[in-house]
Amino acid sequence: MLIRTRTVSRPADDGQLEALVGERVFCSEFTYRRGTEVFGEGEEAEYVYQIVSGAIRTYKLLCDGRRQINSFHLPGDLFGLENGAVHRFTAEAVIQTKVRITSRRHLLDRIEHQEAGQASLLTLVTRNLQHAENHMLLLGRKTSVEKVAAFLLEMDRRQDHPDVMSLPMSRRDIADYLGLTLETVSRALSTLRDDNMLRFDGQTQRQLVLLDREGLAQLDA
Amino acid sequence: MLIRTRTVSRPADDGQLEALVGERVFCSEFTYRRGTEVFGEGEEAEYVYQIVSGAIRTYKLLCDGRRQINSFHLPGDLFGLENGAVHRFTAEAVIQTKVRITSRRHLLDRIEHQEAGQASLLTLVTRNLQHAENHMLLLGRKTSVEKVAAFLLEMDRRQDHPDVMSLPMSRRDIADYLGLTLETVSRALSTLRDDNMLRFDGQTQRQLVLLDREGLAQLDA
DNA sequence: CGGCCATTTGAGTCTGGTCAACACAGGTGG
DNA sequence: CCACCTGTGTTGACCAGACTCAAATGGCCG
Known part of the structure; x- marks a missing residue:
């Protein structure tokens, strides 16, 4: 395995997210082989994933195959949680990757019944937005x-x-x-x-x- | 004035946002002259703005002056609402621009006391995220x-x-x-x-x- | 009218892309 | 054990798309 095994929690910046994805929210595990697709752009967003080990890339394609990778997801990261009903990216395993899976519905229910659940979801989306904003500066300039x-x-x-x-x-x-x-x-x-x-x-x-x-x-x- | 005066509401896509920014949330109006700064990157995010007429650009700078404009805001658009405490962009008037202003605190209070208020905020951030995601594909590829x-x-x-x-x-x-x-x-x-x-x-x-x-x-x- | 600013257009340059050759690790099979 | 193959990465030579620098145009405003 290429990347070091790390504990799932990350330093400083995960605060409320831990509450959101902690405990028994994730019901099953699955392992994807190198290069296999986890979900495709436009597919219904039925499940949410957290990486146990490995790495995931999410990307968009132009019709002629040009590819823009949006982000790499490393152990501990959540991915596949969309606000809307469909995935806006394709997700693939960069290397062999073990994930924990839960249904989107199940996770959203938990969020609703939780103090500050909405807020932690907002924090998650905001973090993605900030990453995207910084990446635009990188890509453009x-x-x-x-x-x-x-x-x-x-x-x-x-x-x-x-x-x-x-x-x-x-x-x-x-x-x-x-x-x-x-x-x-x-x-x-x-x-x-x-x-x-x-x-x-x-x-x-x-x-x-x-x-x-x-x-x-x-x-x- | 260069751009057409339009009503504040936009077609299809503003749904819950209207509820959020409707009525008497905005307490005062102000007009910025062409090229003037509304707020700077890193400043405390005290106010939230909605454009009545004109246009606003929000951007980041590299230390040597290279600039990446994140987005243009047109009549009806909300801008300056951060999830964190500080602005992540500088905002300037592209042309003479009239805005309605409210305090961030005031708006967030209203959101909390409102059915689906959090959800509409999440929708807003998600829309920004989607725009950023598409723009990364454009910039990179x-x-x-x-x-x-x-x-x-x-x-x-x-x-x-x-x-x-x-x-x-x-x-x-x-x-x-x-x-x-x-x-x-x-x-x-x-x-x-x-x-x-x-x-x-x-x-x-x-x-x-x-x-x-x-x-x-x-x-x- | 004259100065200023925005824009267009041209000429030349350069960063990054394309195409190709090579190196090398790792896996397979004789 | 070694020959061979494949996938990945590096490097070189050349090319092209976008950048830089410069000049010209034309609108706008004092």
Whole structure:
């Protein structure tokens, strides 16, 4: 398994969400193999998922196949909860991924019967919105190296600043997240390595060590 | 005044929001001159605004001045309502703009004391999220002509498909919304005109007629 | 009329995309 | 154990779409 097993709770920022997804809300578990679809854009949003281990990508496609990955979901993250009745993205397992599943209906019922349930739902949607807002600035106005630096810092933060960071996703996935091509991502990573901002660890190119978070943050403009 | 005066209510899609912003919630009016700031990114979010006439742009800046416009707000639109305590964008008047103002506190109180108040707030945030999600696809994966076509169709829809569309914003504003330069926007518009997708109306370059919405929609990929 | 601003258009440049070759790890099967 | 294949990533050469810089146009307003 490529990414480190982590406990489900995350630091500082999950507050009310824990209440929402805690306890016995999730009734069953399921494991998706690498590359398999969890749900498709436009499908009815019947279930809600929380990642136990692995990673999920959610994305939209243009008719000719161009892909924009909206976000990567890591252990502890909730995904697939829509306000409307249908999914606005396709979701796929980046690597083998174990999720906990509950029905949307069941979760929404619980939310209604809960003090501050609506508020925690609002917090969840707001967090997604903030991520999207920041990502628009990245997509519209940052250069390739700035984009990759920002991506590394985001993953670093979400993995709690590990010594060695494991990326579950391929260069193509990163590219489709950042609005670049895989070659450009690869070149940007090489540039950052040559500038001593990071180094690769071990055989695979998916484990890396951030050597200069300060410098990366400055690149992030 | 450049954009047509429209009634405050919008067609199909405002449902519960009307309840939220109707009646006497807004206590005072104010008019901002072209280019003036309504609030700044990071400032405390004390007030909420609804546009009576005019247009507002909300944007983020990188430290070196690169700008990404998040959205344009037109008559009837609510803006400045944050879930957190501070504004995540700067808001400026694109042209002379009249707004109705209420305090955030006052509005949130009303929402709490209202059947389905929380739900309407959630609907509002969700709508912003959906717009952001679609805009990420545009910013990350569409070409310049596709971006401009999508922009024109969005404005056309939001102005209820007028015969002559009036754009309150400059080419630079459009560019910063689409992640392009103003020259590229101008060239794309010229291309669309040469392809008989649109024509300019009158002297100014800000009134235009969409001649082929079908064709534009196809370009929008 | 003259100055200013917005816009268009042209010429040249450059960032990032495209196409191709190569390296290398990991898995398969003889 | 090794030959082979496949998937992934890196790198180079070249290309193209968008950017930069510049000039010209035309509306608007003092």
